[in-house]
Amino acid sequence: MTDPCLPECGVSRFLTLLNGPWATPIVRELLKGSHRFNQLREALPGISPHTLTSRLRQFERHGIVTRTTYAEIRSRVEYALTPLGEGLLEVLEAMGTWAMAVPDPEPGVTA
Numbered sequence: 001m002t003d004p005c006l007p008e009c010g011v012s013r014f015l016t017l018l019n020g021p022w023a024t025p026i027v028r029e030l031l032k033g034s035h036r037f038n039q040l041r042e043a044l045p046g047i048s049p050h051t052l053t054s055r056l057r058q059f060e061r062h063g064i065v066t067r068t069t070y071a072e073i074r075s076r077v078e079y080a081l082t083p084l085g086e087g088l089l090e091v092l093e094a095m096g097t098w099a100m101a102v103p104d105p106e107p108g109v110t111a
Contacts, residue, residue, distance in 0.1 A: 014091075017058075017062055017064070018088075020055075022044065022047055022051055022052070022055055023055060024092060025044055025047075026040065026044065026052070026055055026056070026059070027059075027064075027081070027085065027088050027092065028092065029043045029044065030065065030079060030080060030081045030085065031081065031086070031088070031089055031092075033080070034068075034078045034079060034080035035078065035079055035080075036076065036077065036078055036079075037052065037053075037056075037077060037079070040052060040056075040079065056079055059085070063082055063084050063085075064081065064082060064084055064085040064088075065079050065080065065081060065082065065085055066079070066080050066081075066082055067079055068080070
C-alpha cells in the first residue's frame with residue numbers, strides 16, 4: 001500500500017501521517033525507547049499484527065521510525081524513533097495538556 005501525496009498544509013500533513021487509532025499509542029511506546037515487535041504488541045493490547053506492521057512500515061517510509069535487524073542466531077528486529085519521530089514528544093505533550101483543559105460535560109447535557 002502506498003501513501004497518497006502528503007498535503008501542503010502542515011496540520012493536514014500531520015493528520016495524514018498520524019491518522020487512525022493506533023498511531024499515537026505506537027509513538028508513545030517508542031518514546032520510551034526502542035522496542036521489539038512483540039514488545040509493542042504486548043504494550044498495545046488489541047492491536048493486530050497486521051495493523052502494527054502496516055503502521056511501522058508507514059512510519060519507516062516517512063523517516064519517523066527506524067527498523068534495525070541484528071544478525072544473531074535468532075534474528076532480532078528493533079524499532080526506534082528517529083530524531084524526527086522524537087520531535088513528536090512536544091506535540092503529544094501539547095495535545096495532552098490541551099485535552100486535559102477541556103472540561104467534562106455537565107451531567108444531563110447532551111449535544
